[in-house]
Amino acid sequence: MDLYRLTxxxxxxxxxxxxxxxxxxxxxxxxxxEEVENKISAYLTLVKDRAMAEAETADNVxxxxxxxxxxxxxxxxxDLLCTEGIRTTCGSKILEEFVPTYSSTVVKKLxxxxxxxxxxxxxxxxxxxxxxEHSAFMLTHNPWDLTRIPGGSSGGSAAAAAADECIGAVGTxxxxxxxxxxxxxxxxxxxxxxxxxxxxGLVAFASSLDQVxxxxxxxxxxxxxxxxxxxxxxxxxTSVPHPxxxxxxxxxxxxxxxxxxxxxxxxxxxxxxxxxxxIGNAIKALEGLGLTCKDVSLPHTEYAVATYYLIxxxxxxxxxxRYDGVKYGLRDAGSGDLMDMYRNTRSKGxxxxxxxxxxxxTYALSAGYYEAYYGKASQVxxxxxxxxxxxxxxxxxxxxxxxxxxxxxxxxxxDDPLSMYLSDIFTxxxxxxxxxxxxxxxxxSREGLPIGLQILGKHFDEEKLIRVAYNxxxxxxxxxxxxxx
Amino acid sequence: MKITKEVIAHVGELARLHLxxxxxxxxxxxxxxxxxxxxxxNRLDTKGVSPTSHAIFINNxxxxxxxxxxxxxxxxxxxxxxxEDGAFVVPKIIK
Numbered sequence: 001m002d003l004y005r006l007t008x009x010x011x012x013x014x015x016x017x018x019x020x021x022x023x024x025x026x027x028x029x030x031x032x033x034e035e036v037e038n039k040i041s042a043y044l045t046l047v048k049d050r051a052m053a054e055a056e057t058a059d060n061v062x063x064x065x066x067x068x069x070x071x072x073x074x075x076x077x078x079d080l081l082c083t084e085g086i087r088t089t090c091g092s093k094i095l096e097e098f099v100p101t102y103s104s105t106v107v108k109k110l111x112x113x114x115x116x117x118x119x120x121x122x123x124x125x126x127x128x129x130x131x132x133e134h135s136a137f138m139l140t141h142n143p144w145d146l147t148r149i150p151g152g153s154s155g156g157s158a159a160a161a162a163a164d165e166c167i168g169a170v171g172t173x174x175x176x177x178x179x180x181x182x183x184x185x186x187x188x189x190x191x192x193x194x195x196x197x198x199x200x201g202l203v204a205f206a207s208s209l210d211q212v213x214x215x216x217x218x219x220x221x222x223x224x225x226x227x228x229x230x231x232x233x234x235x236x237x238t239s240v241p242h243p244x245x246x247x248x249x250x251x252x253x254x255x256x257x258x259x260x261x262x263x264x265x266x267x268x269x270x271x272x273x274x275x276x277x278x279i280g281n282a283i284k285a286l287e288g289l290g291l292t293c294k295d296v297s298l299p300h301t302e303y304a305v306a307t308y309y310l311i312x313x314x315x316x317x318x319x320x321x322r323y324d325g326v327k328y329g330l331r332d333a334g335s336g337d338l339m340d341m342y343r344n345t346r347s348k349g350x351x352x353x354x355x356x357x358x359x360x361x362t363y364a365l366s367a368g369y370y371e372a373y374y375g376k377a378s379q380v381x382x383x384x385x386x387x388x389x390x391x392x393x394x395x396x397x398x399x400x401x402x403x404x405x406x407x408x409x410x411x412x413x414x415d416d417p418l419s420m421y422l423s424d425i426f427t428x429x430x431x432x433x434x435x436x437x438x439x440x441x442x443x444x445s446r447e448g449l450p451i452g453l454q455i456l457g458k459h460f461d462e463e464k465l466i467r468v469a470y471n472x473x474x475x476x477x478x479x480x481x482x483x484x485x
Numbered sequence: 486m487k488i489t490k491e492v493i494a495h496v497g498e499l500a501r502l503h504l505x506x507x508x509x510x511x512x513x514x515x516x517x518x519x520x521x522x523x524x525x526x527n528r529l530d531t532k533g534v535s536p537t538s539h540a541i542f543i544n545n546x547x548x549x550x551x552x553x554x555x556x557x558x559x560x561x562x563x564x565x566x567x568x569e570d571g572a573f574v575v576p577k578i579i580k
Contacts, residue, residue: 101560195541208539237546238539306523317500324501326573328564338576343503355502359493359512360519362500376526378536383529385537418518434540459541 003028022072042160046119076166079120094349104201121156151181176427183402183452194434195240198233206315223247261296261395272405278443310377317361406449
C-alpha cells in the first residue's frame with residue numbers, strides 16, 4: 001500500500017488501530033516528496049527532521065489512546081501562516097529570511113492536535129495572484145499537466161494535496177485563493193465564512209476578506225479539518241463567537257429538502273464548454289439525488305471584479321506599509337537616508353504584482369480619488385451582499401463554476417494583469433459578501449484537467465456546503481482519480 | 486481620470502516605492518487599463534447606499550483588561566535587521 005495516497009480519515013483509522021505508525025506515514029510522505037517534488041515544486045520549505053520528531057511524539061500520544069483525528073497526520077501549510085521557528089516567506093523576497101517568533105492560531109491548533117507539519121507551500125507573493133506565478137521564488141506546476149498553472153494563490157497547498165505530497169493541507173482565501181487552485185488541481189477546498197477561523201498569525205493581505213481553510217483529498221477530510229481549525233479566538237477581534245458544530249454530522253444526511261439556486265449571471269460569455277458541461281452534469285447528478293434546483297439572479301455579479309480589485313489592493317496597500325526595513329525582513333539602507341531606506345527596501349523586496357496592487361490601492365485611497373474609487377467600491381460591495389441575501393431567502397445553497405476555464409498554461413496571462421483578474425469572477429462575489437464557498441471536483445475537461453463545482457452558502461452554514469459536496473462525491477468517482485506522475 | 490506618468494510617480498512616492506522610468510511607463514499603461522475597467526462601477530447609481538467595510542456584523546469586540554505575559558523584548562527583536570539596547574535601529578532622522 002502507498003501510504004502517501006491515504007486521506008486523513010483513512011490514515012487516522014489505520015493509526016488508531018496501530019496498523020501503521022505516524023513515523024511510517026510521515027516517512028512515506030517524504031519519500032513521495034523526494035520522488036515527485038522536482039516536477040511539482042509545491043514546497044518552499046521542508047522540515048523533515050522536525051516532522052519526524054513530531055511523528056514520534058504523535059505515535060506516543062496514539063499509544064496512550066489520546067489521539068484525535070489529526071494526530072500523526074502529515075500536513076502542508078501555506079507559507080502565509082506564521083510557524084514558530086520555521087521560515088515564513090509569504091512568497092516574498094522581503095521576508096525571505098523571516099522566522100516567526102510565534103505560530104498562527106490555526107497552526108497552534110494543528111500542533112495541539114499533534115498533527116505533523118511537513119513544510120510550507122508555495123504561493124503568489126502575499127496571496128496576490130491566481131496562478132502561483134507571482135511567487136518570488138519558484139513556479140509550482142499543476143500535477144495533472146506540468147505545463148499548466150496549479151492556480152493560486154494557495155497553489156502549492158493544492159498541488160501538494162493533489163500530488164500526494166501530504167495527507168492534508170491548509171490554505172488561505174482572499175478572493176478565491178483556496179477554491180480556484182483546488183478546482184484546477186482536483187481536490188476539495190473550503191473558504192469558511194469570514195470570522196469562522198482565526199486570522200491571528202495569518203500575514204495580512206486584505207483584512208476584511210482573508211480567511212483560512214482546509215485543502216483536502218476528499219470531503220470527509222474537509223469536515224475533519226474544519227472541526228479542528230474553526231472557532232473564536234480572543235486575539236483576533238474579527239473572529240466570531242459562533243458555536244462550532246461537528247462538521248462530520250453533515251456527512252450523514254441526504255439532499256431531500258435542500259434547494260439550490262443556479263445564478264443566471266454565472267453563465268457568462270466565454271465560459272469554457274467543458275466547464276459548462278461538467279457543471280451541468282453535476283447539477284443533474286445532484287437533482288437525481290433529491291436536490292431541488294431553481295434559477296436565481298445575482299444582478300451585481302458583473303461588478304465584483306472591479307469592486308474586489310479596488311477594495312483588496314486598498315487594504316493591501318495599507319497592510320503592506322509595515323514592511324519598512326525596520327522591524328523584520330529585508331533592509332536596503334541605500335545612501336543612509338531614512339526615506340531612501342524605505343524606498344530601496346520596498347522596491348527591492350516586493351515583486352511586480354505586489355507593487356502593482358500597492359499602487360492601485362494607494363491611488364484608490366489617495367486624496368481626491370477616495371470617494372470615486374474606494375468609497376464607490378464599498379457601496380457596490382453592499383449591493384453584492386444584498387444580491388446574496390435575497391437569493392438565500394429562497395435557496396439553501398448556490399451552485400456555480402469555480403473558474404471560467406480549466407487551468408491555463410504557465411505564462412499565458414502573466415503579461416496581462418486585467419485578464420488574470422477577470423478569471424476570478426466566480427469566486428470574488430462570495431469573498432466580498434463574507435459567505436462560505438466550497439470547491440469539489442465535478443468532472444474533467446477533454447484534455448483531462450480537473451474541474452470544480454463551487455457551492456456557496458449562507459454565513460456560518462458550512463455544514464450544508466459539506467453535505468451537498470459529500471453527496472456529489474459519493475455518487476461520482478472524480479475524487480478517486482489521481483494525476484499520473 | 487486619465488492616468489499620467491506624473492500620477493504614477495506621485496503615487497509611487499506616497500507608497501514609498503522607487504519606480505524607475507521603465508516601471509513608471511509600465512504601470513501608467515497597466516493602471517490606465519485597469520482603472521478604465523473600474524469605471525464600469527459608475528454605471529451603478531449608489532446614491533443612498535451605505536458602504537460595507539466588513540461583511541459580518543460584529544459589535545465592539547471587548548475583552549477584560551487583564552495583564553498577561555507578552556513576548557520578551559529580545560525575542561521581538563530577533564528578526565530586526567539592526568537592533569541595539571533593546572531597540573530597533575533606524576537611520577538618523579534629525580539632521
